[in-house]
Amino acid sequence: MMMFFLVAINAMIFLFLAFLHIYWAFGGTWALENALPVCSSGEKALQPGKTGTLMVAMGLIIFAFITVANTGLIGSFIPMNYIHIATYFIAGIFSLRAIGDFKYIGMMKSVKGTGFAKEDTRTYIPLCLLISLFSLSIPLMSCGK
Template sequence: MMISGISIFLLFYIGGLHVFWAFGGQWGSRVVIPATSGSGELTFKPGLIATLIVAILLFSAALLLAIQGRLLPALPSSPWIQWGCWLCVFVFGLRAIGDFKYVGLFKRVKQTSFATYDTFLFTPLCLWLCFTFYYTLFYS
């Protein structure tokens, strides 16, 4: 229950950060998008809608975890909730593996600020969330 609770908090916090960034917030925004090299040229520039969609998906993942982990007893788990949790296992697992160039365990571009944060924060967080969803599917 504590594992799920920590992950739910993290998902809501990160979702809140995305809402903050969507409406012009700058804190932390310089290191959350991969850069092509040390020059700082970003690989993409997310817009308002894309950033809000990511926030909604993170909030939804937190809700799935809360239901599957029985932290919201009024909402029983169902096959749809379990499928959603499996989807989260795969999404966070694939994010941890990465694209083999800019993000994940096997990235080749390692000399950027993003790469440093990805190595020590983003990828371990994705592995943690992947593990949490997997654990919750079998032990809740």
């Protein structure tokens, strides 16, 4: 039962973030102000285009699918050990995101005074750690089933 709760939470987070990226790709501005890292000078550290933003959205949708696949919904189409490995990979990605790039993002960032840096510390790092913890726990809870 707990595994289904973790799967539901992670899948909903991934889908929400995917739809948010799609919204941004097509010109939406809600929650965009502090969504990208900013240099000390105030310039955006990266300027992802429409294609890059849509690729992130597609990746998040795939992450949601992999997460839900841990419940066995896809049957024997893909062996469960591959699903588990992919889920551990997701945990690794979000752990690395939480640690950061040692400059703009994550716990090890050196640029700390910007709006993005504050939002990163308050929201993005804890969210990445939560996703990572849940993604690590989900396959462990389903082992032997």
